[in-house]
Amino acid sequence: MIRTMQIMIIDDSPVMRKIIRKSILQSGYGDADIVEAADGLQALDVLEVSNPALILSDWNMPEMTGLELLCKLRKTGNVTPFGFITTEFTEQMRTLADNSGATFLLSKPFNVVQLKAMLDPLLKAAP
Amino acid sequence: MNHSVTPTRENIEDVLTKLLDPRIKVSVSNEDALDRGIASVYSSKESENRALCVADFGMAVLAGSSFLEIPVEQAHEMLTSGEIRSEVLQSYKEIANILSRVLCDDGYENLRLDTVYPLDAWTSNSLEYSRYQTSVTFDIEIPEYGAGVLAFLVQ
Numbered sequence: 001m002i003r004t005m006q007i008m009i010i011d012d013s014p015v016m017r018k019i020i021r022k023s024i025l026q027s028g029y030g031d032a033d034i035v036e037a038a039d040g041l042q043a044l045d046v047l048e049v050s051n052p053a054l055i056l057s058d059w060n061m062p063e064m065t066g067l068e069l070l071c072k073l074r075k076t077g078n079v080t081p082f083g084f085i086t087t088e089f090t091e092q093m094r095t096l097a098d099n100s101g102a103t104f105l106l107s108k109p110f111n112v113v114q115l116k117a118m119l120d121p122l123l124k125a126a127p
Numbered sequence: 128m129n130h131s132v133t134p135t136r137e138n139i140e141d142v143l144t145k146l147l148d149p150r151i152k153v154s155v156s157n158e159d160a161l162d163r164g165i166a167s168v169y170s171s172k173e174s175e176n177r178a179l180c181v182a183d184f185g186m187a188v189l190a191g192s193s194f195l196e197i198p199v200e201q202a203h204e205m206l207t208s209g210e211i212r213s214e215v216l217q218s219y220k221e222i223a224n225i226l227s228r229v230l231c232d233d234g235y236e237n238l239r240l241d242t243v244y245p246l247d248a249w250t251s252n253s254l255e256y257s258r259y260q261t262s263v264t265f266d267i268e269i270p271e272y273g274a275g276v277l278a279f280l281v282q
């Protein structure tokens with residue numbers, strides 16, 4: 001049985017989730033199974049029944065932020081590659097993300113070339 | 128302290144070309160800040176209002192539609208009817224959120240999109256235009272969709 005690669009998008013904006021989904025397809029991962037969540041708390045529920053090769057998350061979200069989610073995942077031994085896609089961007093945020101185990105931080109707006117450059121090294125090697 | 132940054136034509140063009148269309152043209156207009164349209168308020172982490180962005184109705188409809196890849200004909204129908212569809216307004220709000228980038232610069236604090244006021248839900252008095260020291264207005268040409276205006280007021 002061929003297993004489809006899963007990619008998880010977490011963002012409280014349905015519009016942004018749609019844009020990221022489209023950008024993933026345009027990056028050459030059109031056959032990936034995309035799962036979505038609107039915040040960190042909802043993402044934890046989705047992760048109970050899914051096993052993404054990559055998590056793409058906004059930073060600021062209601063209920064549970066992206067950073068809180070990342071810390072929770074790493075604390076429980078989940079090492080899934082985790083990239084932030086966020087409007088706000090400071091060096092302090094980058095340091096926090098790095099120290100918490102993030103794989104990359106991409107600021108909005110991004111283009112397909114920038115996203116693909118982040119995805120390829122992670123997903124080309126994914127089983 | 129005042130940390131806000133006045134957006135430049137290059138900043139706006141950089142964001143909108145990445146978001147909407149690489150062929151977008153942005154030019155600085157001599158017009159004053161708009162007193163009608165869709166107004167976005169940006170605030171500091173201390174919840175102090177620091178900047179405003181006002182899009183005319185055309186800009187909100189056309190940019191929101193372009194972002195969602197809604198057909199040009201449907202976007203123009205909204206312009207004719209004067210009513211913006213809810214998903215297009217949501218789409219424009221996301222653009223307004225990302226435009227907060229043009230109000231920040233390396234070494235400065237980030238401003239966050241706080242509130243978006245729909246058409247006719249505000250006046251220049253209610254949004255206290257007088258508190259903002261700088262204003263800059265841009266004409267935006269979105270290929271195939273059409274033209275709109277975006278004005279920024281910054282403290």
